[in-house]
Amino acid sequence: MNDSLSIRVQDLGKVYKLFPSPFDRVRETFHPFRKKFHQRFQALSGISLEVRKGETIGVIGRNGSGKSTLLQVICGILQPTTGTVWKNGRIAALLELGAGFNPEFSGRENVYLNGSILGLSRREMDECFGDIVAFADIGEFIDQPVKTYSSGMYVRLAFAVAINVRPDILIVDEALSVGDTLFQAKCFAKFREFQQRGITIIFVTHSIDLVTRYCDRACLLDKGVLKAFGPPQEVIDRYNKLMLEYSHKASRTEPVFCNLGKPSAGAGGEESFHLNPGENRYGNGKATIEQVGIYSSDGQPVQALKQMEEYEVRLTVVFHGRIDSPVIAYTIKDVQGMEIAGTNTVYHHVETGICEPGERLTVSFAQKMLLRGGGYILSVGCAGYDKGEYVVYERRYDVLPFEVAARRPCVGVVDLDARITLSRKKDVPA
Numbered sequence: 001m002n003d004s005l006s007i008r009v010q011d012l013g014k015v016y017k018l019f020p021s022p023f024d025r026v027r028e029t030f031h032p033f034r035k036k037f038h039q040r041f042q043a044l045s046g047i048s049l050e051v052r053k054g055e056t057i058g059v060i061g062r063n064g065s066g067k068s069t070l071l072q073v074i075c076g077i078l079q080p081t082t083g084t085v086w087k088n089g090r091i092a093a094l095l096e097l098g099a100g101f102n103p104e105f106s107g108r109e110n111v112y113l114n115g116s117i118l119g120l121s122r123r124e125m126d127e128c129f130g131d132i133v134a135f136a137d138i139g140e141f142i143d144q145p146v147k148t149y150s151s152g153m154y155v156r157l158a159f160a161v162a163i164n165v166r167p168d169i170l171i172v173d174e175a176l177s178v179g180d181t182l183f184q185a186k187c188f189a190k191f192r193e194f195q196q197r198g199i200t201i202i203f204v205t206h207s208i209d210l211v212t213r214y215c216d217r218a219c220l221l222d223k224g225v226l227k228a229f230g231p232p233q234e235v236i237d238r239y240n241k242l243m244l245e246y247s248h249k250a251s252r253t254e255p256v257f258c259n260l261g262k263p264s265a266g267a268g269g270e271e272s273f274h275l276n277p278g279e280n281r282y283g284n285g286k287a288t289i290e291q292v293g294i295y296s297s298d299g300q301p302v303q304a305l306k307q308m309e310e311y312e313v314r315l316t317v318v319f320h321g322r323i324d325s326p327v328i329a330y331t332i333k334d335v336q337g338m339e340i341a342g343t344n345t346v347y348h349h350v351e352t353g354i355c356e357p358g359e360r361l362t363v364s365f366a367q368k369m370l371l372r373g374g375g376y377i378l379s380v381g382c383a384g385y386d387k388g389e390y391v392v393y394e395r396r397y398d399v400l401p402f403e404v405a406a407r408r409p410c411v412g413v414v415d416l417d418a419r420i421t422l423s424r425k426k427d428v429p430a
Contacts, residue, residue, distance in 0.1 A: 006200035007051040012083035014044040043069045044224045054198040058211035061221035067204040089168025103147035136160035172203035209373030212405040240304040283394030291316035303402045313365040319355045326384045328363040370414045373406030
């Protein structure tokens with residue numbers, strides 16, 4: 001294996017045997033004619049990739065696509081059914097945090113126990129024990145049984161053990177955001193320190209912002225197959241298209257999902273978005289918001305957005321009664337439920353006029369995406385005044401989730417796209 005490589009995966013496959021019941025496993029084992037009672041599940045199929053030393057690789061894909069299985073095979077926790085995996089250096093894995101902890105042992109005893117599981121000697125653990133305790137920051141509880149720990153203390157100690165063993169390769173499976181805000185900041189600071197030290201990192205995430213911010217390359221898995229491997233933004237674009245394809249298929253078989261798309265496309269050519277099946281939808285029935293979507297500047301439906309680029313929030317309302325000057329609005333919330341931004345036709349002094357029964361009104365809100373990287377949820381609404389009273393014709397709260405990939409870090413919730421200039425004078429007296 002080339003010394004410039006940390007990991008090489010070649011034609012990797014992993015098959016699980018799925019039995020209807022434990023008894024069928026026994027029947028297959030002892031059947032005199034070797035009759036099969038299981039079904040084969042292909043978790044991984046034909047995966048080949050190379051990871052260079054010092055690279056940070058992000059692994060993305062839908063739930064059940066094989067991401068965690070791939071990491072477990074690379075770590076050696078699972079054995080591949082076909083193919084080979086070569087590794088160059090010590091691996092530290094953040095997969096099942098605290099999986100090796102004994103609840104009856106103290107935190108100190110579990111630190112040394114986990115160290116031995118990871119292949120470290122007693123002397124090596126003595127050297128890094130102080131760093132582990134300082135990173136976990138659980139104080140005197142280090143000598144108490146871990147069964148008395150809160151869930152936050154438990155995962156903090158487990159994370160501290162895994163991340164302070166000085167690995168050559170770090171494998172992370174959705175474990176970068178544990179504990180409170182300050183501890184998360186420490187986790188990401190350690191992550192960046194590892195990158196600066198040239199440690200190879202492979203991590204699974206559902207956050208496209210983390211992929212664009214930290215990764216040199218990304219790989220996309222779908223149904224156990226490697227669909228893309230390359231620059232992060234190219235892979236994210238492919239992921240976005242893949243999610244839309246699946247949502248479009250679901251919309252044709254599951255009526256609970258609404259078809260959303262361009263108003264000019266017609267019923268047969270609508271695009272589909274991945275909607276929130278738990279959206280809060282209500283109103284008096286005089287109007288229906290039948291289409292909602294976010295579109296790029298070239299008219300493509302997107303749910304993975306790039307910071308500082310132009311996008312359009314578009315919705316189509318069908319009216320079932322005569323309504324005078326309906327108000328069309330949208331709001332954006334973060335994943336904690338805080339309203340970040342929003343506007344409506346009244347704020348922009350846009351007259352919607354009189355809408356008759358059977359009429360369709362399409363409203364587009366065009367703006368530059370200034371939000372910081374992360375996940376958000378779009379809500380839309382149609383309301384107005386009927387005989388002097390404010391009436392909700394239809395609202396769809398938390399209807400459309402989307403992600404924003406930041407091009408740079410910022411403070412707060414928006415990047416105001418500041419332009420920095422410098423001026424320097426040399427004739428200032430000392």
